Every structure is written in structure tokens, then in C-alpha cells.
Amino acid sequence: MDIVWIGLAFFLGLLLNRVHIPPLVGYLLAGIGLSFTGYEPGILLHEIAHLGVIFLLFTVGLHISLKNILQKEVLGVGLIHLMISAGIFIPVGLYFGLSTEAAVIVAITLGFSSTVLAAKGLETRNELSSYYGRLSIGILIVQDLVAIGIIAYAGGGVPSPWAVILLGLPLLRPLLSRLLYIVERDELLLLMALSLAMGGDALFEAVNLSGELGALVMGMLFVNDEKADQLEKKIWGIKEAFLVGFFLEIGLGGFPDTSGFYFVGVLLLLLPLKAVLFYGLFVAFKLRSRTSFLSTVTLTAYSEFTLIAGAVAASAGIIPGEVIVILGLLTAVSYVINSVLVRYEDVLWQRTSSLLRRFERDVKHPDHQPVSLGAAQYLVIGMGLTGQAALKMFNQENQAAVGIDINPDRVKQILDEGYRVLYADAQDALFWEELDMQKVKTILIAMSGDIYTKEFIVEQLRRKKYRGTIRVLTQNEREGERILKAGGTPVSVPAVQMGEKLAKMSLEEQD
Template identity: 40%
Template sequence: MLFTVWIGVAFLAGLAVSRAGLPPLVGFLLAGFGLRAAGVPPDGALDLIGELGVLLLLFVVGLKIRAGQLLRAEVLATAGLQFLLSATLCWLAALLLGLPGPAALLLGAAAAFSSTVIAAKILESRRELRAFHGRVTIGILIVQDLLAVGVLALLGAEQPSPAAALLLLLPLLRPLLLRLLDGIGHGELLVLYGVVLALAIGGYGFQVVGLSPELGALLLGALLAGHPKSKELADSLWSVKEFLLVGFFLGIGLQAVPDAATLLAALALVGLLWFKAAIVFLLLLWFGLRPRTAFMAAVTLSSYSEFGLIVIQAAVERQLLDGDWLVLSATAVAMSFALAAPLSRHAHALYRRYAQWLDRFENAARIHPDDQPLSLGDAAFVIAGMGRIGTAAYDCLQARGARVVGLDNDPAKLAAHEAARRRVVFADAEDPGFWQRLDARPVRAVLLALPDLDAKTLAAEQLRAAGFQGLITAVHTHSDEVPRIRAAGADASFDNAAEAGIGFATDTWQKLAREEPASPG
């Protein structure tokens, strides 16, 4: 019965906030607060559901990352320096409040972490996990997770066992895991395989040896990254993950009902997030990232972490902090989640609004190689998004003798297209700076084959804002997307399923015509 109440209240709250233009997760958080205020206590079953959702989310994130892209200076140094600077600022603030040194240090460390869950959820919903700023953000979060494990180990809360060293052998299992992935088909076994890897091996396996189960789920997913079926596996887990994550956000809201003083203190802590974002922004600029990339990463990292809650809880259990700090921390984390969701949703619009001011900070002398727009040469047709639809469009135009270039922000796709002798360059189609710096005079048409509606509309708007007068076409999945695409500046939008059906029927007709000289009809 109680489970039915949870789900019903969560649905109504999610529906209400979505009608107000906010992400449903904000409604789930508010539902948790409302249930707690109504006298519903935290429940272990709901916590378990939420934990499973988090593990599946991080496993899916792992499926979309490349380990080699994380071991870079802009990731490792930014994560380390941001942790030190943020922790130091919060430590000094805690000392000014009269806290003892060790307690202040723990609060500073907890406040320095950003939420892996909320950042991964935001990036996945915007389909930006493989964008340059998405890869940098996830890399920073992984380093933060490792630092959190270290802090918990120092507290004696999560002391890794000697058996944890065996996890260094995990990469040796990759060939076996990939062979299993190849052989399990496309149905329910594929879903179950992902669940077993994320929850049993990645989650429980890492927990047994004293390491973070969240880190384990993410690393298990990373072992399968790059496999042709990794996207299918991620898609198959999507609905399960989304449902289970409702439990996580409800559970955060059910932690406690804050009083007025706690709410004010939590609001003050949320205000400090601007300092954390500024530190990330400036550090990434120092390492050569362009203002837009640094801004998007900083916004996505503007939250407090569920790991921070674990650190505070461990400190309370060891009587290093008063129990009121746990209530305050839970409230601040929930508020930061509620702020991060709409803030990140409008991050592109915010950057466009303040781009003229933010671009003054660009370190033009040392722009990162992955962040530089490239010349498209004499291409007459530009295809943004080189997935299956974009690739088919590229091949069709090339077969007609057109000069075509593709754009994509996934290095793995670039390598595959290069092997197939297609001309595809690394570019973020949502980057206003890319379209502004592009010499589009030779371009006759831009085809927007991007999967995300916001990405298509942003690209169309930026093209028109940059003065492009040629043809802009796009594809859509749902008919209600067409008005937004047209309003953004596109000349036409085509239903990708309908176009696939037309192509399917045309090819069948032509094949029959070749085999039977008489009319196929």
C-alpha cells in the first residue's frame, strides 16, 4: 500500500512540475519532502530501489565513456585543484562559525564534491555525455569519487580490503564480457546481463572489498564502452533505470523535514555553489578550454553530492559532528538538485545571453585541440550528427557527387567514419562559437540529423544568428517537434520513421524492377 502511495504522489508531483517547465526529478524531490511532512518515515525498501537506480545510471554512463579520455591534465588537475580550493574555502567558513578544525575539514571535503548522479542524469537527458564538456565533466566526477573513497577510508567508514587489489585485473575480463555481450541476443537476456554487471559485479562486488559500489558500476560499464552493442544495452536499460531513480529522489526528500533555520542555512550553502562553479570555470579556462565548454561543465558540476552526505553521516556516527549537520546537509543536497536541474536545462540559453562577457576570459594562446573549430573547406552540404540517419544521408549525397562533410562530437564515431573514408570532423553543433567562426559561404544546405530536439533547435538558431541563408533541414521523431524546429529557423523537418519507410519501399521497388523487366505492379 505504501509503495502505491509513493508512486502515485511521485507521478502527480512530477506531472505538475513538468507542466511548469521543470524536470520531473524536481517534483520527485518535492514529493519526498511532502511525504515526510505528512509523517511518512524513510523506508529501507525505497532506499534500496534508489540505490539500484543509481547503479544502473552509472553503469549506463560507463557504457558511453572512454577511459583514455579521462587521463588528461584538464581532468585530473582540475578535479584535484577544485577539490583543494573548494574544501579550503568551506573549511575556512566552518572555522569562522566556530567549529573545531577536524569537523570543519570534513565539512569542507563533503562540500567540495559534486553529484555524480545528478550530473550524469542531466548530461544523459541532453545527450551530451560524449560532447567534449560532457567527457570532461564525467572525468572530473570520477576523480572526485576516488577522492571520496579516500576520505571515507580515512574516517574508517570504508576501509578497502587487500582483496581490492584484485580489481586491477578487471580489464583482463573485458574479452570475456564482450564475447558474452555478442552472444546473448537482443531481448530480455540483454537487459538481465546489464543488470547483473551493474548490480552484482560492479555494485556488490566493489562493496564487498570496501570500495564504492557506484564507482564499480561505472567502471564495469566502461569496460564495455566502444562495443557495437553498448548503445543497444544502454537503451534497453533506460526505462528500468528511470523508474528506479524515482526512488532515489524520493528518498532524498524523505531524509528530514527542515525547520526555518535549517532552510535558511541550506540556502546559504546553495549560494556557495557559485564559488565552486567559478573555480571549475577558471581552472578549465587555464587548461585551454573555451568559455562555452568551461561554462557548461561548471554548470553541470554546480551541485552538492550524495557522497558528501555519506561523509557527513560517517562523521556524525563517529561523533565528529552534531546530528543537525546531517539534516542540514540533506536539505542543501536536495536544494542543489532542485536548482541544478532547471539551471542545466537552460544552460545553453544562459551562455548565449552572457557569451559576450564570458568570452573575454578565453585563453586564446592555448586553446585545447579538442575544443577548436575546424575549417569545412569547400563542402556544399554539412550534416550535423553522424549516427545512422546522418551516415545514410552522407552516403546518399556523396553518391550523387555532392561535396559533403559530417560533424560529430564523438571521437569513436570519427574514427569509424575515417576508416570508412568519410569526411567527418570533430565539432559540437550546439556550440554558438562554432557556427559564428564557420565560413559558411560555400555551404548550400545543412542537414540536422541530431537526436535531441534541443540540439536541433539550438543549431538552427545559431546558424541563422550567424547569417546563414542556405537551406536547413532536420529530422524529427514526434510530430509535435516540428513547430519548434521550424520556429528555430529550419526550412523543413522530416519524420525519420516515415523517411525510412519510403526508402525501404523505394529500394524494394527498384530491386523488383531490376529482376522483372515488366512493371513490378
């Protein structure tokens, strides 16, 4: 009967995805729906749920680099937010009858934000490498490490004396890295990723340590390895599919009782406070209001790690099992709220920016943006392959040109090559309002991303009364029509031009 939960999860996940709600909510609802039918999950669902968590933690481990964590903005905001939010949530847990130990664990996990939602959202918007994207991911990694600590505390026991052998795992990194480079075929890369994640789980459990911690450590062995991304890409689909089992298993706990619904309601009322706290801390650490706002929106949700750490604590008898049902419903509703916030974040920013900017500190910001382009006559937005090629061509022709990009590492790399590039968020309306670009004759929008972002930039430039040419890279005729309507000049992507060229060559041969 396993086809029942697979089919229902697919149907509800697809349905909610069509209305821009994360499919994970559908998986939880599928589990809740099946609980009312008396459906009893088999051992297969439990094993799939466990492996989903193991694969998730392995991929988290691949990103835990000290460079991403050891920044005052990341550590400061991440840890202070967890401490303050725990102080808020502990009395709530005690009020609803939790023991002190259970209240502390639940309170800490309620301070977490969703790694899955944030990573997927940033990837979809092509902003994983942006300043605010990396800041958000850094804070999530700090939270994930705290979650692993809770899992180790709740799920471990007295480690075996043989556990000391695990201290030698870093010595295997050169060998494993070499093996990774030898492996070339896709299916072997996938098998290697699965073997590492499951092997770490089994190895740590063999010495009476948390298997989840083992999967994380195995991932950490490949931090900063050039082929680590390939490991993540190969295991990504299986991880996502197996996590369906985890959310289904949580949902099968059903709905909470009346007291549980009150608990969920109180925690949902505290979600805006969690967001306000994030924004206040970002501003306190000298970040611009726009960066603070975007990071806050990204992090405003409860986390799947609340469920994962809570489930381990429940299995150890530390917290009551019914609390996991409450946390599951809470997480699902917060996902819906976050999906709405992310979808309309630009509209929300436009309506609240005047208020939010009042709290911005009058200091030099780590994410400082330029207010002048100097003598530049050409501006290239987006430093991907197309943007870099355009900027370099302008320089070869001895033309005054400047590029902007939202990825600080890419900006530094191109600066080191001798070209003029500035860090800036082209989606920030305030940036365009304040930017002095009197000498700019032509603007090239060569950035990747959806057409709505490019359309927004063109509209901001025309609203600023910019009269020069705005050329925009487009994918098809529909996008070209939108750009024309906004006031820009669409330019077909090379693939379209190549196709037209091939067709013309073929026709010429017939003649």
C-alpha cells in the same frame, strides 16, 4: 503502508517534472512531507535505498576508463577544483560547529557535482558524446572516485585478511565477458547486472570493506566491453526507481533547525563561486569560452554523492545525523537552480558571451573550431547515419562537400574513412559568425535532437545573410512549419515517406 511513499513520490516527481524541475527534488520533498506526519519507514525503504546506491555505483563503474580520466583538462580541473573548494568549505563547516574530521569530509563532498543531473541532461540533449559532455563526465568520474574513497574510509573498518583475494577479481574479466556474450535474452541480462552489483556489495562487505566500493569494482570489470552499454540499459530503470527510496529516506529526516537553514543559505551563496571556479579553471586549461561555459553550467549543482558519502559517514558516527538533513535540502535547491540554468543556457550564453570571451586565452584550444570550409559547396551538419549517407553520396558524385559534428571520435572515424569532416559545435552562434562559407551552395541539417536546435541553426545562418538552400530533417508537420518560418526547407524523415509510399501502393492495388 509503503504505498504511501511510493504514491506521494510519484505525484510530486510528476508535478515537478511538468515544470522542468528534476523529479529527484520531488522525492526529497515527499520524504520531508511524510516526516511531518510522523510516518515511520519500514525496513523495505531502507533496503531499496541501499540497493539504489549500489546500482548507481555499478553503472558509474561501467564508465571509469583511463581514457576518459587521463587527460590534463579532466584531471587538472577536477582535482584542483576539489582542493580549492575544500579549502573554501572547511572554514564554513568549522564555523557551524563540525569537528575537523567532519568538516573536511563535508567540505570535500560539497565540491562534487551531480552525476545524475549531468548524465540525464546531456543524454536528453544528445550531447553525451560532445567534447564538453565527455569533459564533464570525465570530471564527474574523478569526483565519484574521490567519493568512493571517502565511503571506503568512513564505512570500512579493518579489512579481513581474506580481502587480499579481491586482487584477483580482474582475472575473472575474460570469463564474465564471455558469459555476457552468451546471455542474449533481456531478462537474463537484467538478472546478470543485478547479480553483479549485489554480488560485489556482498563480497566486499564479507571482508569488511565498503559494499559500495564492491559494486563500483564489479562495474569496472566491464569497462570498454562492447556489451557494457547493454548492462547499463537493463539496470537503468531499476536503479532510477530504487534511488527514489534513497532520496525519500534522506527527506524523512525533515527540515533542519534555524542554524541548519543558515548553513544551507551560506552554502547556496557559495554555489556561484563554485561555478566561477570551474569556468576559470577550464579557461586556464586553454578551453574555449563556449566549452568552458557549457561544462560549467552542467557541473553547477551539489551532488547526490554528497548525500551518499555523507550518509555513510553519519552512520559511522563521523558527522552528525542532522548534517545529512541540511545536505539533503541543499542538494534539492541546487537541483532546481541547475534545471533553470540548463533550460536557459543558450539565452544566458548570448547575454554573457561578450564578457566571458574576454577571459579566453589566445592560444590553440583543444576544442578548436574551423573558420573556413575551403572550396566546399555542400555542408552536412550532423554525422549520424543520415548525415554520413549524404556526405558519401556527394563524394560519389565528385562534389566538394564537408561534414561537421560535435563528437570528436565520430569525426576521427569518418576522417579515417577518407571523407572530409570537421569538429564544430553547430549550436555556437560565434562559430557561424566567424565561419567563411562563401562557396557553400546548400546546407543539410541532418543532426538528431530537438527541433529547437535545428531552428536555432537556421536562424543563425539567415542572420549571417546566407542565401543558399538549407534543408532540414524533420519529424512531423509541426516541425516542418517551424523550419519554414525560420527560413529553411523541411524534409520529412524516411519513416513518413515510407508510410506514404505504402499507402499509395495499397491504393494502386485497389484500382
